[in-house]
Amino acid sequence: MKHKALYGTHDILPDESFKWQNFEDKLRSIFALYNYKEIRTPIFEETELFTRSIGQDTDIVQKEMYTFLDQGKRSITLRPEGTAGVVRAYLEHNLGKKAPLVKVYYFGSMFRQERPQKGRLREFHQFGIEAIGSTDSRLDAEVIEMAVKICEDVGITDYRLHLNSIGCPICRPVHRDKLLEFMRDKVGELCDDCKTRFMRNPLRMFDCKKKECAEQLRDAPVMLDFLCYHCRFHHDNVKRYLDGLELAYIEDKRLVRGLDYYTRTAFEIKSALLGSQDTLCGGGRYDLLVQELGGQSTPAIGFAAGIERFMLAMEMKKQSDEQQKTDVFIAIEGDDARALSVKLSRDLRHKNIICETDYMYRSLKAQMREADRQKVKKVLILGEEETRKGKAVLRDMQTGEQKEINLSEIERIWL
Numbered sequence: 267m268k269h270k271a272l273y274g275t276h277d278i279l280p281d282e283s284f285k286w287q288n289f290e291d292k293l294r295s296i297f298a299l300y301n302y303k304e305i306r307t308p309i310f311e312e313t314e315l316f317t318r319s320i321g322q323d324t325d326i327v328q329k330e331m332y333t334f335l336d337q338g339k340r341s342i343t344l345r346p347e348g349t350a351g352v353v354r355a356y357l358e359h360n361l362g363k364k365a366p367l368v369k370v371y372y373f374g375s376m377f378r379q380e381r382p383q384k385g386r387l388r389e390f391h392q393f394g395i396e397a398i399g400s401t402d403s404r405l406d407a408e409v410i411e412m413a414v415k416i417c418e419d420v421g422i423t424d425y426r427l428h429l430n431s432i433g434c435p436i437c438r439p440v441h442r443d444k445l446l447e448f449m450r451d452k453v454g455e456l457c458d459d460c461k462t463r464f465m466r467n468p469l470r471m472f473d474c475k476k477k478e479c480a481e482q483l484r485d486a487p488v489m490l491d492f493l494c495y496h497c498r499f500h501h502d503n504v505k506r507y508l509d510g511l512e513l514a515y516i517e518d519k520r521l522v523r524g525l526d527y528y529t530r531t532a533f534e535i536k537s538a539l540l541g542s543q544d545t546l547c548g549g550g551r552y553d554l555l556v557q558e559l560g561g562q563s564t565p566a567i568g569f570a571a572g573i574e575r576f577m578l579a580m581e582m583k584k585q586s587d588e589q590q591k592t593d594v595f596i597a598i599e600g601d602d603a604r605a606l607s608v609k610l611s612r613d614l615r616h617k618n619i620i621c622e623t624d625y626m627y628r629s630l631k632a633q634m635r636e637a638d639r640q641k642v643k644k645v646l647i648l649g650e651e652e653t654r655k656g657k658a659v660l661r662d663m664q665t666g667e668q669k670e671i672n673l674s675e676i677e678r679i680w681l
C-alpha cells in the first residue's frame with residue numbers, strides 16, 4: 267500500500283457512518299429542544315484569531331496547531347477548536363444586533379498535533395454549542411444540564427460532572443500572587459513547561475499532567491477560595507440551580523481548562539469508560555472573549571465534546587451491558603447458611619436464574635466485595651442469625667436497597 271491515512275487521522279467507513287448519522291440526528295433534536303441553531307464556520311482561519319483567543323501560553327498554541335503560510339504569505343491555522351471561529355462569525359455578521367442572545371451549535375473536524383493514542387487524534391470531530399449574550403447563571407445550569415442530558419440520552423451513565431469557577435480579572439490577580447508566593451521555592455522541582463508557566467501564566471500549572479508537578483501543587487492555593495463577591499455570587503447560583511435540577515457534580519477546585527479564554531464557570535464531564543483520555547466534554551464561560559476579539563463587552567458560555575470519544579464510550583457501555591451478569595450472589599455466614607446455599611442455588615438455577623455463591627470461606631464483607639466485582643444484580647445475604655430464624659436479607663446492588671425476606675418467600679420473589 268503506497269498511501270495511508272496520516273498518523274492520528276481516520277476514515278469513517280460505510281459500515282460505521284450510519285452510527286455517526288444516528289448520533290448527529292439525536293444531537294440535532296436535543297439542540298432544537300434548547301433552541302440552538304446550526305452554524306458552520308471555515309475549517310481554517312487566520313492564525314492570530316486562535317493565538318488571541320486560546321492564549322499564547324497554552325499547549326494548543328505552543329505545540330499543537332497546524333499552521334502554515336498560504337501563497338499570499340498569510341499565516342493560516344487549521345482550527346484546533348470551534349469557539350474562536352464562532353465568535354469571529356458572530357462579530358463579522360453582527361449577530362448580536364439581530365438577537366440579544368445568540369444560541370448556536372456546530373459539528374466538525376478539529377486539528378491538533380498531539381501524540382495520538384486511544385481517544386486522542388490529530389484530526390478529530392467535535393460537536394459544540396455557544397450561547398452568546400447573557401451572564402445569567404441559569405444559562406450556565408442550562409448548558410451543563412444539556413451536556414449531561416446528551417450523555418444520558420445516548421446511554422452513557424458512567425460519567426462524572428466536574429465543576430469549578432476560575433474567577434475574573436478582578437479576583438485572579440489576588441490568587442495569582444498567593445500562588446506565586448506558595449510556589450516560589452518549589453519552582454526548581456517543576457517540569458520545564460511549568461517553569462515557564464510559573465513565569466507567564468501560573469494558573470496553567472494546574473493543567474500539567476506530570477506527577478512531579480501535581481505533587482508540588484498539592485496544597486497550593488486554588489482560585490475557588492479567592493473569588494470576588496460577584497464571581498462567588500454567580501458560582502453559588504450555578505450550584506443552586508444544579509442542585510435544583512438534582513444534578514450531581516464534583517466541585518473540582520483544581521479544574522482549569524486547556525484554553526485561556528475562560529472566566530468564572532468551568533466544567534468537564536469525564537467517563538471511566540474512556541481510559542486515560544477520559545474527558546468526554548468540556549466548556550465554560552468566556553465573558554471577555556467577544557471584547558478581546560474587537561466587539562463590545564458580551565458575556566458567553568459554551569462547551570464542546572469529542573465525537574470519537576462519545577463513540578468509544580457508547581461502544582464500551584454496550585460491551586459491558588452485553589456481558590453476562592449474575593442475577594444473584596448468595597452470601598453466606600455459618601454452617602446452616604452454607605448447607606442451605608447448596609439447595610437454594612440449585613433451585614434458583616432450575617428457575618433459570620444465574621446464581622453464584624461463595625466457595626472460598628470468605629468473610630461476609632469479602633463476599634460483598636466479590637459480588638460487587640462481579641457486578642451482580644442482587645445479593646441474598648444468609649447471615650448466621652437470620653438463617654436460624656428462616657430469614658435472609660435481599661440487597662439490590664444497583665439501588666443499595668435492602669429488605670428482610672422469609673426464606674419461604676424466595677420462590678415467589680423470583681417467579
Ligand code: HAM
Nearest residue numbers: 347349386387390545546547548549568569570571572
Ligand atoms: P476542549 O476541552 O479543548 O474544549 O475540547 C473539547 C473536547 O474535544 C474534549 O473534551 C475532548 O472530548 C475532545 N478533544 C479534544 N482534543 C481531542 C483530540 N486530540 N482527540 C480527540 N478528541 C479531542 C474546546 O475545544 C472548547 N472550544 C470548548 C468550548 C466551547 N468552550 C466554550 N465553548
